Amino acid sequence: MKFRASSVALFVAVAAVIVFPFTDSAFYTELLAKAMILAIFALSLDLLVGYTGLVSFGHAAYFGIGAYATVLLAPKYDPASLWVVLPGAVVAAGLAALIIGLFVLRTRGIYFIMVTLAFAQMVYYVFHDTAIGGGSDGIYLNFKPSAALGAFRPFDLEQARQQCWFVTAALLITWWFLARLLRSPFGRAIVGIRSNEQRMRALGFATVRYKLAAFTIAGAIAGLAGSLYAILFGFVTPELLSWHQSGNVLLMVILGGIGSFAGSVGGAFAFVAMQEVFSGWTRHWQLLMGGVIVAAVLFLPGGLAALPGRLKRAFGADRG
Amino acid sequence: MLFVSFASFVSKALLVGIASTTAAQAEDKLRVGLMLPYTGTYAALGNAITNGFKLQVEGNGGKLGGRTVEFFTVDDESDPAKATENVNKLVKRDRVDVLVGTVHSGVAMAMAKVARETNTLMVVPNAGADELTGPLCAPNIFRSSFSNWQSSYAMGREVAARKHKTVVTLTWKYAAGQQSVDGFKEAFEKEGGKVVKELTLPFPNVEFQPFLTEIAALKPDAVFVFFAGAGAVKFVKDYAAAGLRTSIPLYASGFLTDGTLEAMGEAGQGLVTTLHYADGILNAQNQSFRLRYAKAYKVQPDVYAVQGFDAAQLLDIGLTAAGGDVTRRAELQKAMETAQIASPRGTFTLSRAHNPVQDIYLRKAEGKENKLVAVSIKALADPARGCKM
Amino acid sequence: MDLPTFLIQLLNAVQYGLLLFLVASGLTLIFGIMGVINLAHGAFYMVGAYMAFALTGLTGNLFYAILLGIPLAFAFGALLEWLLFAHLYKRDHLEQVLLTYGLILIFEEGRSLLFGDDVHGVDVPALFAASIRLTDTLSYPVYRLVISAVCVALAAGLFVLIRRTRLGMVIRAGSHDRDMVQALGIDIDRTYRIVFALGVALAAFAGMLAAPVSSVFPGMGNQVLIVSFVVVVIGGIGSIWGALIASLVIGLADTFGKVLVPEYAGLAVYLVMAMVLLWRPEGIFRRG
Numbered sequence: 001m002k003f004r005a006s007s008v009a010l011f012v013a014v015a016a017v018i019v020f021p022f023t024d025s026a027f028y029t030e031l032l033a034k035a036m037i038l039a040i041f042a043l044s045l046d047l048l049v050g051y052t053g054l055v056s057f058g059h060a061a062y063f064g065i066g067a068y069a070t071v072l073l074a075p076k077y078d079p080a081s082l083w084v085v086l087p088g089a090v091v092a093a094g095l096a097a098l099i100i101g102l103f104v105l106r107t108r109g110i111y112f113i114m115v116t117l118a119f120a121q122m123v124y125y126v127f128h129d130t131a132i133g134g135g136s137d138g139i140y141l142n143f144k145p146s147a148a149l150g151a152f153r154p155f156d157l158e159q160a161r162q163q164c165w166f167v168t169a170a171l172l173i174t175w176w177f178l179a180r181l182l183r184s185p186f187g188r189a190i191v192g193i194r195s196n197e198q199r200m201r202a203l204g205f206a207t208v209r210y211k212l213a214a215f216t217i218a219g220a221i222a223g224l225a226g227s228l229y230a231i232l233f234g235f236v237t238p239e240l241l242s243w244h245q246s247g248n249v250l251l252m253v254i255l256g257g258i259g260s261f262a263g264s265v266g267g268a269f270a271f272v273a274m275q276e277v278f279s280g281w282t283r284h285w286q287l288l289m290g291g292v293i294v295a296a297v298l299f300l301p302g303g304l305a306a307l308p309g310r311l312k313r314a315f316g317a318d319r320g
Numbered sequence: 321m322l323f324v325s326f327a328s329f330v331s332k333a334l335l336v337g338i339a340s341t342t343a344a345q346a347e348d349k350l351r352v353g354l355m356l357p358y359t360g361t362y363a364a365l366g367n368a369i370t371n372g373f374k375l376q377v378e379g380n381g382g383k384l385g386g387r388t389v390e391f392f393t394v395d396d397e398s399d400p401a402k403a404t405e406n407v408n409k410l411v412k413r414d415r416v417d418v419l420v421g422t423v424h425s426g427v428a429m430a431m432a433k434v435a436r437e438t439n440t441l442m443v444v445p446n447a448g449a450d451e452l453t454g455p456l457c458a459p460n461i462f463r464s465s466f467s468n469w470q471s472s473y474a475m476g477r478e479v480a481a482r483k484h485k486t487v488v489t490l491t492w493k494y495a496a497g498q499q500s501v502d503g504f505k506e507a508f509e510k511e512g513g514k515v516v517k518e519l520t521l522p523f524p525n526v527e528f529q530p531f532l533t534e535i536a537a538l539k540p541d542a543v544f545v546f547f548a549g550a551g552a553v554k555f556v557k558d559y560a561a562a563g564l565r566t567s568i569p570l571y572a573s574g575f576l577t578d579g580t581l582e583a584m585g586e587a588g589q590g591l592v593t594t595l596h597y598a599d600g601i602l603n604a605q606n607q608s609f610r611l612r613y614a615k616a617y618k619v620q621p622d623v624y625a626v627q628g629f630d631a632a633q634l635l636d637i638g639l640t641a642a643g644g645d646v647t648r649r650a651e652l653q654k655a656m657e658t659a660q661i662a663s664p665r666g667t668f669t670l671s672r673a674h675n676p677v678q679d680i681y682l683r684k685a686e687g688k689e690n691k692l693v694a695v696s697i698k699a700l701a702d703p704a705r706g707c708k709m
Numbered sequence: 710m711d712l713p714t715f716l717i718q719l720l721n722a723v724q725y726g727l728l729l730f731l732v733a734s735g736l737t738l739i740f741g742i743m744g745v746i747n748l749a750h751g752a753f754y755m756v757g758a759y760m761a762f763a764l765t766g767l768t769g770n771l772f773y774a775i776l777l778g779i780p781l782a783f784a785f786g787a788l789l790e791w792l793l794f795a796h797l798y799k800r801d802h803l804e805q806v807l808l809t810y811g812l813i814l815i816f817e818e819g820r821s822l823l824f825g826d827d828v829h830g831v832d833v834p835a836l837f838a839a840s841i842r843l844t845d846t847l848s849y850p851v852y853r854l855v856i857s858a859v860c861v862a863l864a865a866g867l868f869v870l871i872r873r874t875r876l877g878m879v880i881r882a883g884s885h886d887r888d889m890v891q892a893l894g895i896d897i898d899r900t901y902r903i904v905f906a907l908g909v910a911l912a913a914f915a916g917m918l919a920a921p922v923s924s925v926f927p928g929m930g931n932q933v934l935i936v937s938f939v940v941v942v943i944g945g946i947g948s949i950w951g952a953l954i955a956s957l958v959i960g961l962a963d964t965f966g967k968v969l970v971p972e973y974a975g976l977a978v979y980l981v982m983a984m985v986l987l988w989r990p991e992g993i994f995r996r997g
Contacts, residue, residue, distance in 0.1 A: 027413035034405065055803050103983060106990040110746060113802060114942045115986060121935055122979035129493060129522055129975040136494040136523060137426050137449075138400055140433060235430045239401035243935065247748075247810045254807050279395060283358045287818035293811030297804045298796060359818070361927050363826035493971075521967055522975035524932065526923065529721040530964045536847035537714045550828045550926030557830070557922070563840050563848030583830035583924050 010262070017168050021161040029160050030232065031272065033167045037228045039268035040174050042252040043261055044221035047178055049250070050259030051187070052214040053194035054105075057113045057246050058120025061100070062093040062219035064241030065123065066226025068133045069093065071141045071236050082145035082157065086227050093223020094216050096123070101215035105208055120246055128238040138237030141230055157231060167228055174221055175261055181217070190214050255296055257303025266304050350387040350644065352635075353416030355407060355431060356445075358395040361524075361549060362423045364579065365624045366395075369445045371617050372628025373420065376636070379612065384632065385639020392416055396427050403430035411438050417646040418443070420631055423624075425449035425496055432456050441638075441646060445631040446624060450499050453675035455706035459653055462674040464631040464661075466596050467702040468499035469506075471573040474594040474680035474696040475544065476507025479571050484541035486516045490531055491546040492523035500546035500573050508544075516540055526554045532562040543568055548575040553583040560587035574598075574683060574690065578623050581688050591685040594696050597623040597665045598681040599689035606664040621664075630663045634670075637661070673704035710968070713844060718964055724853055726960025727860035728919060732933050733940040733952045734867060735911030741947015742884040742904050745794060746802050748809035751934030752816035753909045757782060757916025758925040759820060762829050765920075771834045775917050779910055786909025790902045798901070817927070826927050831920040856918055863911075867949050880904060884947055939978060943985045945992030954993055958985075 017036070021029045041063055048054040069092035074080035104115045127133045144157040147166075155162045181187050192200045193207050201207050230236050239245070248271065256267025274292060278285035300307070354373065356366035370393070377389050392414040396406050403426070410416045411434055419435055419442040422428050428447030435442035436458045444452055444461070448468040452461065479487060487508060491497030497520070505515045517538060519531050535543060543564075547555050556576065559565055565587070574595025581588045609629060613621040621629075634656055641655030642648040661668050661676075668678040680697045683690040710718070736750045757778065764774035793812075797805050833852045840848035871877035879900050883890045891897045916929075923929065940959055944951025959978055966977030973980075985993065 025413075027408055030405070030408060030412065049803065055801075055806070057806065103986060107986070110740065110744070110802060110946055111942065111991060113746060113806065114938055114946075117935070118939055118942060118979055118982050121939075122976060122983065125522070125975035125979065129973065137429065233404040235400070235404050235433065237400035237403075237426060239399055242401070245401070247806075250803070251807060251810065254803060258803065283395060284818045284822060285395075286359060286814045287822075290811040290814030290818065294793070294808055294815070297800075297808040297811070298793070301800070301804070359821065361826075363821065363927065367826075520971055525975070526932075527725055527963060527967075529725065530718055530967045533714060533717045533721060533847065534968060536717075536844060537711070539846060550924055550929070553828050553830060553924040553926075554922070557924070561840060561848070561850035561852075563842065564846065567846045580828055583828045585830050585832060 006262075014168075014172070018165065021164045026160055029164050031276065033164045033232055034229075035269050035272040036164075036167045036171045037225050037232065038249070038252065038272060039265040040171050040228070041222055041225035041249050042256070042264040042268040043171075043174055043178055044218045044225065045249050046253050046256075046258060046261060046264040047181075047214060047221070048218045049253055050264075051182060051194060052190045052211060054211060054215065055113050055250075056116040056215075056218075057243070057250065058116035058118070058123075059218070059222055059249055060241050060243070060245035061120035061123040062097050062222035063226035063229070063245065063249075064127065064236075064238070065096050066090065066093040066223030067230040067236045067240055068127060068139070068226075069223070070145075070227040070230040071139050072133065074141055074143070074145065076142065079143035079146040082147045082231075083149065085145050085231075086224070089227035089230075090220045090223045093226065094220030097219020097222075098212065098216045101212045101219070105211050105215065117243060117246065120241060120243065124238055124241040124243075127241060133236065133238075136238060138235060138239075141234045141236070144231055144234070163232065167232070170224065170228060171265070174224070175265070178221075178261060186210070186213070251293060255303055257305025260303075260305035263303055263305030270304065348388065349390040350384055350418070350639070350646070351414065351416040352384070352389050352391055352418050352420060353410030353414060354391060354393045355396050355410055355419065355421030355427075356393070357398040357423050358393075360398050362398045365423045365446065368622055368624035369423070369628035369631075371613070372621065372625035372630075373445070373632045374628075375609075375613055375616055375625075376629045376632035378616075380632075380636060384636045385642065385644040387639065387644040396422050396424070398422075398424040398427060400424065400426040400430060403427040404434060407431045407434045411435075411440055417441065418635060420445055420635075422447060425452075428452060429456065432458070432461055435461055439649075441635075441649075441652070443631045443634060445627045448499070449495060450702070450705070453671070453673040453702060453704055453707060457673040457704065457707035457709050459709065460649070462634060462656055462670065463676065464634050465627040465676070466678070467675050468496050468573075469503035470675075470678075470700055470702050471575075471595050471680060472500040472503040472544075472546065473507045474682075474700060475571055475573055476504040476509075476513075477511060478592075478594060478682060478696055479504075479542055479544065480508050480511030480513045482542075482569075484513060484569070486514050486540040487542050487544050488517045488519060488535050488538055488540040489515055489544045490519040490521075490528075490535070492525075492551065493520040494523045497523075497546045501544070504544050504573075524551060526551050528555050528558045529562075532558060532564060535568065536562070536564060540568060543570050545570065545572045545576065547572070548578075549580065552576045553580045556580075556584045556591065557587045574623070577683075577685050577690050581685055581690070588685050589687075592693075593683050593685075593690065594680050595623065595683060595690070596676070596678045596680055597626055598683040598692035600692045601664065601666060601681075603664075603666060605662050605667075609664040623665075626664050630661055630665075633661050633663070634659060668699075671701045671704060673702065673707040673709060675702045675704065677701040717843060717847065717849075718968060719961075720849070722960040722964035723957060724857050724960070725964060726957040727857045728915070729933075729936065729940055729959060730864065730953050730956035731860050731915035731918065732912055733937040733944070733956055734864070734949060735908035735915075736937050737941045737944065737947055737949065737952045738904055738911070739908040740941060742880050743794075743798065743901055744802075745797060745905075746805045746809065747908070748806060748934065749812040749816065750809075750908070750912050750937065751930030751932070752813050753782070753786075753912035753930070754916040754919075754933050755820065755925075755930035756785070756816065757913030758831075758920040758923070758929060759824055759916075760913060761917035761920040762824075762831050762925045765831050771831065771917075771921065775914070778917050779914055782913035783906045783910040785913075786906035787902050789909065790905040794905060795898070795901070813930070816930070821927065824925075828924055828926045830924045833921040852921060856922070859918060864949070864953055871949060876900070876903070936978065939982050941992075943982055943992055945994035948992070948994035951992055951994035 066089040069089040073088045252267040252271045256263030278288045423446045425447040444463040489501045574593040637659040638652040638656035642652035668676045682693045682696040760778045837852040940955045944955030962981040967974040
């Protein structure tokens, strides 16, 4: 019963997302694509926060590296091949996560939070202060990458609709991949590490290696999101790596409810919607945003994902 | 290719727009999109520009080029990461006819990219990035403010004229700072001076003490800096407290002392700067502008308010020539290109690359004002390097 | 670099480091003792600076502003603890990060509503407005030396508080084993409220003290927040000693980074941090 309700909801949501670009509103199609990209980003963080128990406060670094890699791998005056820049960005971000992971995984708890933040700041300054990516002014992607494989052109990213569908596909594949990953022995191991690392080690698991693998995968997927972001907007700046972005993505994950992939996706959508609505209301919209965040922490533990259960309980209490 | 697809995009969006609103409404109002910072470090500037712009529109009976103006505003937060998305809010969602913005150069360049691709008429009321009227120049992009090169180039000549031979420069390591220093250096070295060292610190770091120590050790004849806002206040105070003010004269482009003199207090008095506006410009336009502005907003206007005011003037001239029709682009742009803008800063024209050709003033800080001393360079035009127009 | 210049740069480094310590000490206390990640610590610094601005305007002197401001900040901290943070001790670090992140937004916009977005200066008290001549061109402002002296005094005061007083004993015990302390019949909730309020007061005090040098402006809290985090991590969370040493290390790295490798000055601080963590993953001093 519950299974069916949630899969119906998922089906309706996916159908809505696929149909939406037909409304012909260029702006909202782009906004939808952005929300889905942030959803991919949030999913990657949830793998760490929700399932591996690693609270990274520097996840924007990998998003940013993916975005920069996309632009830097593209030739300046010609469209790049999507099949070069996208995997390139994923590998670059994954590699960065692997290297940084070697350092940060030596720490735990509060230290882990702080150290991931500090490393992200370091990456931020690399792009901000050196000429690699145009310094503080950022860098432009002049042409959207081409999806052509030889003579075959499966889709065209220049078309807003097709671009939006491409992002939809990327989100669904990421979601499916992560769900699959969690059901694998590897996934069961990292979840085990989260609940009791000592026991897992006693059972003979090299826990640090598992955590490093999870950290790398999460970084790579964040890189994918960053790459899609760069393709969507054509402009990459160091601010994409700033700690505010790391804070925002944590917010999405927590708002949705950690340890629930559907929650992360919902959190990302809720975040984008809130920004959109509040900034339309008032110049002091960040006050509202702050208020919502504080209220969510105090009154909505477990995030949006826990909301149906809480409502059900509340109704049950009414009737009983 | 990109352009074509965007154009088809926009025309489609426009069709929908016209279909959904009544035709009369769509023709009636001129949709003006203001993309400016209303939160964060530059919020004060965003507000001044908005006030200046609206003052001109209100003086016109709420119209530009004979059409009633409807405003759409977006807070860009001076965050380049959100720039493209924010400008799309105005261009794609609100389907504005005219785009006005912004303060932050990085954000302005992202705006200009969208404006070029969608052929939206755009006026930059502040951002001084040389590129905007250089390599990125375009027929539909205009600037009512300045280029970074302009105000500091004038200072290069002034410092050389004061018989200073060696100069150390200091600025934040970002584009606006670097371009200002380059403009200064170009003029100063052309006149026979020598920049002995170019110091930079990461933006927005304000721990200046190590640099003051280094300047004291280098003992140049003079120091040239580019700082603005809070950093400017701190730097000027630190410079004075380190005792350097009495031994090594300090020069800067005018942003150092605009809107910051009160916070600087004693340390800011007597500072000599160059900029395209000053207090005490005696022309009728300026006097009536200042009076009206003070009456409307209960504060004195600053250079940013002037730039906002002139952005509206510039648009008014163009739109009037085109009979209020934004699609009559050739007439509109021609009128703007050849306009004589009766600005509070003094009448100016536009260069080939659409940057103001304007007088740069030498100013001296007295009390809370940057008093006009003299015209430093008359009708200075930005060289517009890299503009192919 | 000749010797006098080098010595002056050393002075700059120490002076900057001590100011960092003032901000970081409150952060490390709240961190180490209560286990709360407080991103809003920079916002408290900003609150202090604006308090100095407003109260100096009212009273005409920074001394009075500080005398008034410290108890106000303390009360403000206690109120916040009672209202918000007390609900967080049993929660995840994650939710603490989020709540304090929300607070940053609220404080920033509140500041904008109350004071606007302009830069404001605060006068150095007349008593310390002088400078001391160091070389033929360079002087050193007395007020900066005063800040350093206050920081040193404060560091000493904190050591005494934590090592020699009953409150300090409870704090130290509580940071090791909260439940045990509670079982012994000590009112740990009250202790926490005091510690938190103390941390807020320290941050606000740092803001007040720095206001004449830095002036007050939007976003000023964020600038000190991240670097204080680095200090706390290098020093070892909860260690006052560690924070002091780390502040000085960062002061040195930042100052000499700017002078010797200006191209990479922004990176210098974080490189130092990475190296320290490679050597000691939990900071120089683990707890103390």
